[in-house]
Amino acid sequence: MNKEPITVLLQKVKSGNNELLSDIYSRLYQDIKQIAQYQIDKLNTGETITPTVLTHDCFIKLTQQNQINIKNSQHFLNCLSISMRQLLVDVYRSKLRFKRASQGVTKNLTQIQGDEDIDFKLLELNYLLEKVEKIDKTYAEILNYKLILTMTFPEISLAIGKSERQTIRIWNQAKSLLLALSKEMPKTE
Numbered sequence: 001m002n003k004e005p006i007t008v009l010l011q012k013v014k015s016g017n018n019e020l021l022s023d024i025y026s027r028l029y030q031d032i033k034q035i036a037q038y039q040i041d042k043l044n045t046g047e048t049i050t051p052t053v054l055t056h057d058c059f060i061k062l063t064q065q066n067q068i069n070i071k072n073s074q075h076f077l078n079c080l081s082i083s084m085r086q087l088l089v090d091v092y093r094s095k096l097r098f099k100r101a102s103q104g105v106t107k108n109l110t111q112i113q114g115d116e117d118i119d120f121k122l123l124e125l126n127y128l129l130e131k132v133e134k135i136d137k138t139y140a141e142i143l144n145y146k147l148i149l150t151m152t153f154p155e156i157s158l159a160i161g162k163s164e165r166q167t168i169r170i171w172n173q174a175k176s177l178l179l180a181l182s183k184e185m186p187k188t189e
Contacts, residue, residue: 006073013068021068025059028073032059032080035149039084049091058083074151074159078141081148089126124185131181132174139174146171 006027009020025032036051036058058080062068070076125147133140138160145151145159157167 006076007071010070010072010076013070018063018068021059021063024073024076028076029055031077035077035081036084038150039081039088039148049088054084054087055080057087061087072159074145074155078144078149078159082144085126085129085144085148089123092123124182127185128178128181132177135177136174138170139177142167142171143174143178 006024009024013020013024032055033051036054040049040051040054061083062079070079129140129143132143141160142156145156151159153164153167153171156171157164160167162170
């Protein structure tokens with residue numbers, strides 16, 4: 001295993017050396033698996049997918065991309081987290097189509113985040129995060145860090161290279177945008 005710092009390895013991956021992704025993945029595996037377990041537990045889709053399967057499937061998806069532009073380990077974890085969310089949403093959608101049922105997720109985002117004014121089901125959250133990303137990628141990134149990865153503001157500020165105060169300001173703006181977009185969204189059952 002390569003002992004260079006992860007940031008250095010990611011710079012080499014950016015230059016086209018995708019073989020190093022396996023080293024990065026191995027070094028961050030426990031963190032990645034924790035994120036997978038968290039997403040499975042909190043965004044309960046009713047599926048029996050394991051954290052190991054979710055982790056490996058998302059890593060394989062990442063390695064199949066032609067151009068990989070990842071800045072640091074937090075960004076790497078964020079990309080995998082987004083991939084995990086998308087995979088869980090796809091699994092959930094196919095389950096809904098298969099059963100032709102309109103049941104919701106048993107846990108909503110309020111229960112996950114503890115924020116009383118945010119309450120979305122898994123499909124709604126995915127839809128809204130995709131809309132936010134089209135408007136502002138930084139907002140989407142911060143929402144993902146906070147709502148999916150449950151990072152603290154100091155951790156987020158370090159990941160995005162801004163002060164904690166700026167990060168909180170951006171979080172509040174992103175949250176306002178998310179809530180505004182939710183009012184325009186057709187409600188799912």
